Amino acid sequence: MAWKTPGNAKYAESDEWIIVDGDSAKVGLTDYAQDHLSDVVFVDLPEVGDSVTKGESFGTVESVKAASDVYAPASGEIIAVNEALDDEPELINSDPYGAGWIIEIKLSDAGELDSLMDAAAYAKHCDERE
Amino acid sequence: MTDEQTTQSNATLPPLEPLIYDLGAPGRKGVNLPDSDVPEARLPEHLVRTGLDLPEVSEMDVVRHFVRLSQFNYSIDTGFYPLGSCTMKYNPKLNEDMARLPGFALAHPLQDTTTVQGALALMYTLQAWLAEISGMAGVSLQPAAGAHGEFAGILMIRAYHIANGEPNRTRIIVPDSAHGTNPATTAMTGLDVVEITSDNNGDVDLDRLREVCDETVAGMMITVPNTLGVFEGHINEIVDIVHGCGGLMYMDGANMNAMLGIAKPGELGFDVMHYNLHKTFSTPHGGGGPGSGPVAANEKLLPFLPGPVATIEEEGDGDIPPLYGLSMPEQSIGRLKAFYGNFGMLVRAFTYIMLHGGPGLKAVTQHAVLNANYIRARLKDSYTMPFERICGHEFVCEGHWTDAEGVHALDVSKRLMDYGFHPPTNYFPLIVPEALLIEPTETESKEACDAFIEAMLTIAKEAKDNPDLLHEAPHKTPVGRVDEVRAAKELVLCCRPIPAVEK
Numbered sequence: 001m002a003w004k005t006p007g008n009a010k011y012a013e014s015d016e017w018i019i020v021d022g023d024s025a026k027v028g029l030t031d032y033a034q035d036h037l038s039d040v041v042f043v044d045l046p047e048v049g050d051s052v053t054k055g056e057s058f059g060t061v062e063s064v065k066a067a068s069d070v071y072a073p074a075s076g077e078i079i080a081v082n083e084a085l086d087d088e089p090e091l092i093n094s095d096p097y098g099a100g101w102i103i104e105i106k107l108s109d110a111g112e113l114d115s116l117m118d119a120a121a122y123a124k125h126c127d128e129r130e
Numbered sequence: 131m132t133d134e135q136t137t138q139s140n141a142t143l144p145p146l147e148p149l150i151y152d153l154g155a156p157g158r159k160g161v162n163l164p165d166s167d168v169p170e171a172r173l174p175e176h177l178v179r180t181g182l183d184l185p186e187v188s189e190m191d192v193v194r195h196f197v198r199l200s201q202f203n204y205s206i207d208t209g210f211y212p213l214g215s216c217t218m219k220y221n222p223k224l225n226e227d228m229a230r231l232p233g234f235a236l237a238h239p240l241q242d243t244t245t246v247q248g249a250l251a252l253m254y255t256l257q258a259w260l261a262e263i264s265g266m267a268g269v270s271l272q273p274a275a276g277a278h279g280e281f282a283g284i285l286m287i288r289a290y291h292i293a294n295g296e297p298n299r300t301r302i303i304v305p306d307s308a309h310g311t312n313p314a315t316t317a318m319t320g321l322d323v324v325e326i327t328s329d330n331n332g333d334v335d336l337d338r339l340r341e342v343c344d345e346t347v348a349g350m351m352i353t354v355p356n357t358l359g360v361f362e363g364h365i366n367e368i369v370d371i372v373h374g375c376g377g378l379m380y381m382d383g384a385n386m387n388a389m390l391g392i393a394k395p396g397e398l399g400f401d402v403m404h405y406n407l408h409k410t411f412s413t414p415h416g417g418g419g420p421g422s423g424p425v426a427a428n429e430k431l432l433p434f435l436p437g438p439v440a441t442i443e444e445e446g447d448g449d450i451p452p453l454y455g456l457s458m459p460e461q462s463i464g465r466l467k468a469f470y471g472n473f474g475m476l477v478r479a480f481t482y483i484m485l486h487g488g489p490g491l492k493a494v495t496q497h498a499v500l501n502a503n504y505i506r507a508r509l510k511d512s513y514t515m516p517f518e519r520i521c522g523h524e525f526v527c528e529g530h531w532t533d534a535e536g537v538h539a540l541d542v543s544k545r546l547m548d549y550g551f552h553p554p555t556n557y558f559p560l561i562v563p564e565a566l567l568i569e570p571t572e573t574e575s576k577e578a579c580d581a582f583i584e585a586m587l588t589i590a591k592e593a594k595d596n597p598d599l600l601h602e603a604p605h606k607t608p609v610g611r612v613d614e615v616r617a618a619k620e621l622v623l624c625c626r627p628i629p630a631v632e633k
Contacts, residue, residue, distance in 0.1 A: 039614070039615040041618035041619050042619075062618075064615060065556075066558075066560055090615075130563075
């Protein structure tokens, strides 16, 4: 099975992606993560203005199988949350890297991104777990 | 039939069982009350409700309605129930007889203790037996469920560190193979969870454990055997590492059915643990209750037990029995529940332990482990086993195959219902893909285990030959496959008036 791993994203071991645009970045769950969670039915979103710390949980995603924490791939302040997920949590399944984004943050230390995986390394990380 | 025809014929079928509001008739009653022979007292007008939408039914309407509903249920009294981690063993009916003895059933918790000596003697003896089985110094029967017992244990660990001038110990280590309640308990007590991963063998990763152990660690919660059904191979090292940094060890005793008379948590080095009487000692627990989660502690944590606990106030002499009473342990974390735990469950567990005796309890564990390993061994060529090792009282296998595209653990579970079995636990533990957690318990015969195995082997074949049979299952139950996504998203919690639900 091959999961989508866009080349413009960086990836955390815990299956979140981050796509940087200037000094802000969007964060969401990877295709591999949504496939393993199966149908997402609820997303517990944080608030704009909250700060997130790399490696720490900032929200919860519930699927018909399980409730899972979502971890921040980098530290920063939340400048937007994807409120569309309140009504359509299934966007995480249908478009994990696009309309299914979860939060947008203002990065506090862009250097943190260096420890994340690129698309090729992450694709390998997914395959290894199958 | 085409899809369209199916829809049409379904639309004309009556509901499986109507709501009780749709039964009966206006004015119908179950009971005729006599005319009042005392003066009527009027309530103030503003407090009086006119019109109240209640069912108007006869006694027979009510009885038939609920008996019919009960017949849609699946229970341990109707069949094999291999729901992993829940220990759905058969509950002997003798337990029920004992719980209904008037001296127990009619006792009031506010009665003077001198008038309920039998009930107190039962609690005192049960405390002693649970201490003996766990190798601990003392027990409190207060907690009303497993997670409640965990909560008690973690509060005791916290109280111990505070009493020792170490309030900065606020982190609890929880392996990813733990029961889901363990991190939840830690969060409820206000402490921080540190999750650590398992190694490829299903054991705790010791290097990772050493990394996180420091002077901020309050303790570690661990489920033995863990939720993969395997006995933690490094238990001695784990206990030493955590004790070495000043932390205490909590054992989730939900899986004690794999350890009775074989290993004592106290001797393994645990400081505190809870039992699930409703699992290990056969008190009924379908549908979420009632539970009973006594907490057991070693000498270190004994003074912190929740209370009150049953005690002997005056020793007996010859034929004169002791005088039992209730008291609060000296540094107790306090009460966790009104009165004295779920007393009816204590009577049932007491009966079960007395019925079996020491050798009988050991045989319970031996048969539970044998049944699980027998089923595991017979399924291992047809289902992927994540760990090639002897299991405890339960084991996890994977409900998917590379040559059966699109078949998932859920489909296997639904298909099992067609063969008359309760499905195993699905998708738990989370660290195994497409997990099916199977726990037969000791009360099932070899014939029952064989019938389940045959069904599982047939399903593994069907998954490849006719996967749609699995995707559309169950076919033979009163209700077919439900739409779980819609059920989770469109909650209908109110039966009257029936909300408009989109077709």
